[in-house]
Amino acid sequence: MLIKPRTEPEELLLLRILNTRWNLDPKEASNYLHLEKGYLGEKQFDLLLKDLKGDWLMLNDLLFDCSNTVFQIDSLLISQGTIYLFEVKNYEGDFYVEKDNWYTAAGNEIKNPLLQLKRSESLFRRLIHELGFTFNVEAHLIFINPVFFLYQAPLNLPIIFPPQLTRFFDQLSRKSAEIFGKPFKLAEKLAAIHIKKSQYAKRPSYTYQQIQKGIICKSCGLFLTNDDIKILTCKSCGHKEGVSSAILRSVKEFQILFPSEKVTTNVIYDWCRIMKSKKAIRNTLSGNFKKVGVGRSAHYI
Ligand SMILES: [Zn+2]
Structure with missing residues (x-):
């Protein structure tokens, strides 16, 4: 067991x-x-x-x-x-x-x-x-x-x-x-x-500016270049993934890299880089996270 x-x-x-x-x-x-x-x-x-x-x-x-x-x-x-x-x-x-x-x-x-x-x-x-x-x-x-x-x-x-x-x-x-x-x-x-958080985890020092933005292909690990309304297709390996699932993976990566930063539509829009409109990002965030605050202070947890 x-x-x-x-x-x-x-x-x-x-x-x-x-x-x-x-x-x-x-x-x-x-x-x-x-x-x-x-x-x-x-x-x-x-x-x-x-x-x-x-x-x-x-x-x-x-x-x-x-x-x-x-x-x-x-x-x-x-x-x-x-x-x-x-x-x-x-x-x-x-x-x-x-x-x-x-x-x-x-x-x-x-x-x-x-x-x-x-x-x-x-x-x-x-x-x-x-x-x-x-x-x-x-x-x-x-x-x-x-x-x-x-x-x-x-x-x-x-x-x-x-x-x-x-x-x-x-x-x-x-x-x-x-x-x-x-x-x-x-x-x-x-x-x-059991201690949940490793005390050994060392964090290299990096800034948001230094990190390459974009969505990474789930299958081959290369950056996706296209923007489609529903499905993202990797030009390198052909792997297809729903936009929402790809955005969600990218949000998780953002949270791991920047645990103290707030997740907002604008932040994730900039982070994903390849999405032409913010709509898919807003929909994914509101469907998977809880919205806190209104207007400019609105963010997702
Ligand atoms: Zn790929």
């Missing part, structure tokens, strides 16, 4: 829009690609979890605060007596381990992902203890990408490598037993204390 689904991280949503509408500097661009890849890996892991047989409570993408220390968990699987904690990595290519240090094939040291796993595991144990629950906690580092390889990996690490995933999930399916009472209470509690 899925108790908490995964949602796209705010930072990823923001960087994805900025990547199309602005020039991210190399560091931000690399952070963006890293987040996009990580999220893709987590979604792939979710697909495997979805096929798991038996009785389980699943919570994905969690952020907790335990004694003023914030930590994040990619996935939790709760059974009657055991909680499985997963950290998912979408690493690609060859890596090697030397003592406690991890390196890329080219010899560049990377953060040891097992340390991150150990930290989350220990904080999570403390958290459920503080909540008054007793469970076994089993933490695993999951490598989801089939072209990942780790040289010199010792035998006893809590790692599931790509060729082991199917077997691991088969074993879990066999371990499943009916759940009742306590796991439901814990899952409910965990979903309730």
